[in-house]
Amino acid sequence: MELLTPLDTLCRIIIRARENEAQVPAQDPDEDADDVDDYNDDDDASGGARSVLEDELNTGVEEEMRAALDDLADDQLAETLALAWVGRGTYDATEWDDAFAEANDTDPESSIDELMDMPLLASHLEAGLAAFDFSCEGVGQID
Incomplete structure (x- = not known):
């Protein structure tokens, strides 16, 4: 060919x-998390350190x-x-x-x-x- x-x-x-x-689309902090062990609404800065790994599209x-x-x-x-x-x-x-x-x-x-x-x-x-x-x-x- x-x-x-x-x-x-x-x-x-x-x-x-x-x-x-x-x-990776940034997760909306208001959305329910899939895994409650990894994410808690009471966490510092709506997701803590994990948010620095996410980029806006x-x-x-x-x-x-x-x-x-x-x-x-x-x-x-x-x-x-x-x-x-x-x-x-x-x-x-x-x-x-x-x-x-x-x-x-x-x-x-x-x-x-x-x-x-x-x-x-x-x-x-x-x-x-x-x-x-x-x-x-x-x-x-x-x-």
């Missing part, structure tokens, strides 16, 4: 997806990722979605034509939404690329 989307573009999307996945990362997906041509977006499906196991690499055809029949905005909402998108895209012997290793590095 020959990629329609430049590998470095796909790798940048993977990097943004990984950054987006790494963000950086909406810039999500916006950059969405913009990168939006900048893709329709066939490139379909390819990206199909690669994610292959990496997730929805399709096997031998079913590429079917995966690409279904992704190509998906509305571009719906494709972007599905990719943005896909848990572990970075890993799925990497696995999809690996299924076709592509890798982001060394892409974008300065020699």
